[in-house]
Amino acid sequence: MATFESSAAATPGLPAGRRIGAGWFAALGILALWGLAAWIYQLTQGLIVTGMRDEVSWGLYITTFAFLVGLSAGGLIMASAAEVFGVKSVRPLARLGVLTAGACVLVAAMTIIPDLGKPQRVWELFRYPQWRSPMIWDIIIVVVYFVFAAVDLGLMTGRIGKVSRRRQALRVMAYIGLPAAVLLHSITAWIFGLQISRPFWNTALLAPLFVTSAILSGTALIALVALAARRFGKLQLPDETWSALSRLMAAAIAIELFLVGADYLTILWGNVPSERAALDMILPGGSWQWVFWLEWVVGGVIPFLLLVLPRWRGRFGAMAVASVLVLVGVYAFRIELVVGGLLKPLLSLAPGVSIGSASPNAFQLVGSYHPTWVEYAIVAGLLAFLGLLITLGYRWLGSLDREEARA
Amino acid sequence: MAKRTKHWAMVIDQERCIGCWTCAVGCKVINNEPAGFWWNRILTAAPGEFGGRSDESADPASDNIDVPHGTFPQVEMAYLPVACQHCDDAPCVKVCPVDATFKRDDGTVMIDYERCIGCRYCIAACPYGVRVFNWGDADHQVDFTVGYGRDYRSDGRLVFTPDRPRGVVEKCTMCVERIDTGQQPFCVDVCPTGARIFGDLNDSSSEVSQLVKEDGATQLLPELGTDPNVYYLPVKSEGTV
Numbered sequence: 001m002a003t004f005e006s007s008a009a010a011t012p013g014l015p016a017g018r019r020i021g022a023g024w025f026a027a028l029g030i031l032a033l034w035g036l037a038a039w040i041y042q043l044t045q046g047l048i049v050t051g052m053r054d055e056v057s058w059g060l061y062i063t064t065f066a067f068l069v070g071l072s073a074g075g076l077i078m079a080s081a082a083e084v085f086g087v088k089s090v091r092p093l094a095r096l097g098v099l100t101a102g103a104c105v106l107v108a109a110m111t112i113i114p115d116l117g118k119p120q121r122v123w124e125l126f127r128y129p130q131w132r133s134p135m136i137w138d139i140i141i142v143v144v145y146f147v148f149a150a151v152d153l154g155l156m157t158g159r160i161g162k163v164s165r166r167r168q169a170l171r172v173m174a175y176i177g178l179p180a181a182v183l184l185h186s187i188t189a190w191i192f193g194l195q196i197s198r199p200f201w202n203t204a205l206l207a208p209l210f211v212t213s214a215i216l217s218g219t220a221l222i223a224l225v226a227l228a229a230r231r232f233g234k235l236q237l238p239d240e241t242w243s244a245l246s247r248l249m250a251a252a253i254a255i256e257l258f259l260v261g262a263d264y265l266t267i268l269w270g271n272v273p274s275e276r277a278a279l280d281m282i283l284p285g286g287s288w289q290w291v292f293w294l295e296w297v298v299g300g301v302i303p304f305l306l307l308v309l310p311r312w313r314g315r316f317g318a319m320a321v322a323s324v325l326v327l328v329g330v331y332a333f334r335i336e337l338v339v340g341g342l343l344k345p346l347l348s349l350a351p352g353v354s355i356g357s358a359s360p361n362a363f364q365l366v367g368s369y370h371p372t373w374v375e376y377a378i379v380a381g382l383l384a385f386l387g388l389l390i391t392l393g394y395r396w397l398g399s400l401d402r403e404e405a406r407a
Numbered sequence: 408m409a410k411r412t413k414h415w416a417m418v419i420d421q422e423r424c425i426g427c428w429t430c431a432v433g434c435k436v437i438n439n440e441p442a443g444f445w446w447n448r449i450l451t452a453a454p455g456e457f458g459g460r461s462d463e464s465a466d467p468a469s470d471n472i473d474v475p476h477g478t479f480p481q482v483e484m485a486y487l488p489v490a491c492q493h494c495d496d497a498p499c500v501k502v503c504p505v506d507a508t509f510k511r512d513d514g515t516v517m518i519d520y521e522r523c524i525g526c527r528y529c530i531a532a533c534p535y536g537v538r539v540f541n542w543g544d545a546d547h548q549v550d551f552t553v554g555y556g557r558d559y560r561s562d563g564r565l566v567f568t569p570d571r572p573r574g575v576v577e578k579c580t581m582c583v584e585r586i587d588t589g590q591q592p593f594c595v596d597v598c599p600t601g602a603r604i605f606g607d608l609n610d611s612s613s614e615v616s617q618l619v620k621e622d623g624a625t626q627l628l629p630e631l632g633t634d635p636n637v638y639y640l641p642v643k644s645e646g647t648v
Contacts, residue, residue, distance in 0.1 A: 046573045047525075048543025057530040057540060117525015117540065117574025124505045124524055135504040135528055196631045197498055197534035345536045346628060347489060349450035350472045353536040358443035358546065365470050 024391065028384040035381010038374045039114050047117055049374045053355040055367030056342045060375040061115035063334045064382065067217070068108035069142070069188050070210065070330060074218020075101030076149065076177045083174030089240040095156045095397055096229070097222055102149030103389040104221070105184075107382055109142050114378050134191045141184045148173070148180055157400055185210040192337060200278035200341040203266075209259045216252035217330040219245060220323040225390060227320050233398065246319055249326060250307040257300050260333070277344035281366075282336055288343070291336040299329010343367040413513040414608040415586060416636040417595070418618045419488055422643065423602035426451070426473065426486035430594035430603065434490070434579070437554035437593045439569040441545035446537070446579040447490035447594060453477075454485040454642035485642045488603075490594070491516060491537045491579035492627055492635030499529035499538070508576075509564075514608070514636045515581045517566040523575040530576060534628055538578045545571040559584045608636070 042049050052059045075097030082091040090097075113119050129136045152173050154160035161169055186207040192198070193206030223245045229235035264283075267275045281288045303322035305312070312318035343366060345353050352365035426449050434440070434447040451467065453476040467474040475482035493516050499508045500516060507522035508529050530538045552569045559567040566583055582592035586605075590596075595603040606615035615638070618624045624638035 046541070046543040050542075053542065054530060054539050055536070057527045112526075115526065117527070117576075118523065118572075121505075121522075121524040124522060128505045128522065130503055130506040132501045133504040133528070135502065135526065139504070191528075192531075195498065195502075195532050196633075197532050342531065346534045347450065347487075347536055349452050349487065350467070350470050350474065351448065351450070354443070354445035354448060354539055356443055356539045356542055362443045362445060363448070 025388070028388045028391075031384035032381045032388065035378045035384065038377035038381065042114060042374050042378070043119070048357070049372060051370045051372045051375060053357060053364070053367075053369075055345065055353050055355055055364050056339055056369035058115070058338050058342060059369055060371045060379050061111055063331070063338045064379050065108050065111040065115070066188055066210075066334045066338065067331050068104050068111060068382075068386070069184060070214035070217045070334075071221045072101045072104035072108065072145065072149075072218065073181050073185060073211075073214030074220070074222045075099070075104070076145075076152075076181045077215060077218065078222060079152065080174040080177040080181070083171055084178055087244065089238065089244040092237050092241055093222060093226065093245075095153070096225060096394065098149050098152045098156060099393040099397065100222060100225060100390055101218075102146060102153060103386055103393060104218075105142055105146045105149065107386040107389070109139075109146070110385075111379075111382055134187060134194055138187045138191055141180070141187050145180055145184050148177065152177065157397070181214075182211055185214040192341065197346060198278075198341040199272070199275040199346070200267075200344075201337065203263055205259055205263050206337075209256070209263070212252055212256045212259060213330050213333055216249065216256055217327055219249045219252060220326040220330075223249065223319060223323045224327075225394070227316060227323070229394060230316070233394065242316075242319070243314070246307050246313070249322065250304055253300060253304045253307075253326065253329075256330075256333075257296065260295070274344075274346055277348065278340050281343055282340050288336075288340060291332050291340065294332035295329050295336060299325050299327075299332055303329070339367075339369055343369075412609065414636070415493070415514050415581060416606065416608045416615045416619065416638065417581075417592070418604045418615050418624050418638045418640060420602045420604070420640040421454070421485050421487065422640060423600045424449070424486040424488060425600055425602075427599065429597050429599055430488060433593050433597035437582070438567070438580075439547070439552050439554045439556070441541075441547055441571060443546070444539045444577075446539070446577070447488065450487040450489055452485050452487040454483050487627075487639070488594075489535060489537060489627070490637070491581070492535050492633065492637045493579075493581060494633035494635045496632060496634050498532040498534065498633060502528045502532040504528065511561065513586075515583065515586070516578075517561060517564070517580060517583065518576055518578065519564040519566065520568055520572055520575050520577070521565045525574040525576070527576065534631055534633065538576050540576050541571050541573050544573050555584050561587070 050059060078090045078097035079094040081087045082094050113122065116122060125136065125139055151160065155166055155170050155173065158166065189207040189210035192201040193203060195201050226235060226237060230237070264279065267279045280286050282292050283289065284292060303325040306318045306322040307313065348365060350365060351363040354362055355364050428449050431445060431447040431449055435445065438446060440446060451472045451474060467476045475484040477483055493514055495514065497510060497516050500510050504526065505522055505524055507519045507524070508516060509519065510516050527540055530540060554569065555567065556569055558565060561583060567580055571577065585592060591605045595605045604614050604618065606613035608616055608619065610616060618640065619638055622640060624640050626635045626638055
């Protein structure tokens with residue numbers, strides 16, 4: 001198995017590389033089109049074709065939105081950390097990072113559209129903004145973040161700005177980028193965290209937790225993209241870059257589990273029934289315990305050990321597996337939060353909450369949620385589109401480098 | 408002379424409520440609510456129990472309606488009718504990104520059917536679970552419109568329509584059509600035991616003002632600070648089932 005030490009000489013940058021097979025593009029393209037078709041079908045029928053109902057009124061779309069927002073973190077933080085904290089080892093990843101960040105936040109914004117009951121009214125968000133709503137602030141920061149990533153990438157690739165000023169501009173951008181990334185994840189967390197109606201969401205820990213899980217999943221994505229580029233595109237990175245990615249991921253897993261654990265302990269010790277109700281469904285023995293296992297074991301302990309134990313540390317294969325598991329774990333954390341928070345209403349008395357459809361029963365005491373094929377298809381389509389954006393973007397960066405080399 | 412603003416409120420006397428669901432059915436009929444939609448529900452609670460807090464009373468034997476709490480012979484039961492609480496500090500109004508859910512000067516909370524983008528943030532934000540969403544096309548048991556039967560606008564905003572647009576949120580309007588013309592909400596009129604009392608909190612001599620100020624009417628989940636305009640008179644007498 002290849003290890004970091006056995007990787008080729010340290011020549012940062014994105015060389016030409018061999019072509020990724022047409023199969024990759026075909027598969028992603030078909031998935032994206034299938035998602036688009038599912039969305040058109042949903043438009044004709046309404047959200048009734050999803051598994052969401054009045055109790056669990058947010059499902060895979062919002063979960064995926066929060067997940068993709070988190071994925072966008074890694075890139076900008078990587079690019080900014082190189083400048084702000086002088087972490088030289090991650091500098092080779094700066095352009096790739098910003099590209100990934102921009103693509104993720106773009107697709108995150110797109111994920112909101114299929115969740116809306118009236119997507120044709122989305123323009124009203126800009127026409128009639130209601131400034132007390134965390135959602136308005138989130139939309140603003142998502143737009144700002146995307147524009148920022150686009151400008152940053154333009155500067156890095158020399159598409160905009162004067163050559164003499166570019167270096168300085170990039171430095172300034174790095175100093176803006178870091179707080180912007182923290183804000184993006186905090187505001188997304190506050191959409192949930194500020195709500196008194198959902199005790200499971202209503203914790204001050206949520207913003208730090210979102211920032212941590214964003215760094216974690218963002219780094220995992222960058223690692224995966226870099227590993228894929230190494231495999232298919234002959235990307236060569238210095239050992240310390242791989243090692244920095246690996247250490248950052250391990251540290252983020254530890255901090256994430258610490259924060260979630262601290263939250264669990266507070267709820268368990270306090271023993272307030274309304275807070276226990278949601279947590280009990282997630283902890284082992286509850287009806288949603290699979291989320292717990294995915295988050296703590298599959299996406300927590302196992303990747304952590306893969307990244308830190310001397311036996312696996314420094315192996316590309318182990319890092320790839322760990323990155324995939326981390327993404328699974330962070331997605332499980334989003335499900336735990338979004339769906340878990342909605343499962344148990346505060347007024348949990350018979351006959352329950354009206355669920356907005358007549359069959360099988362008009363009421364539910366405990367929420368239930370089973371995503372339908374439409375939701376899976378749309379989410380898969382969006383993720384495939386994200387894959388296409390990143391692959392094409394990476395090739396574009398490669399072609400720029402070749403031009404430069406010729407010039 | 409400026410017209411003095413009203414501050415509408417409702418008091419529900421749980422000692423009088425017999426859990427007959429007439430208010431819920433009346434609400435469903437007059438508002439032409441589609442199949443599966445309930446703006447108004449009658450929950451089975453324990454006396455003085457709010458929010459299903461089991462530390463305040465024994466659990467019911469099952470999760471079905473009309474099942475008393477406790478173990479025989481120490482059983483107790485009360486009914487808790489729940490519709491929109493028309494909060495003064497309404498979480499739904501605060502989270503709505505486009506100001507589609509808004510508060511009128513008279514204290515009622517409305518939804519503009521023409522503004523709502525269907526993001527359902529208000530459903531997540533409501534502590535009382537009283538909002539319902541038009542997931543698909545409205546499905547009615549009869550093929551004609553019942554109840555008000557026409558659109559109603561408040562300050563030009565469409566706050567009621569018998570033909571529900573797909574993809575918007577709806578809920579109790581405190582029968583805005585009726586209160587704007589000096590009538591009481593329909594649930595108040597149809598209640599066979601007179602358990603619902605409607606009136607103006609700005610009028611200190613009104614019955615609701617008296618009940619809130621002197622008879623200890625309480626709000627649902629008061630610790631959340633949402634300050635609802637729907638109040639409850641809990642069951643006080645021992646042994647009442």
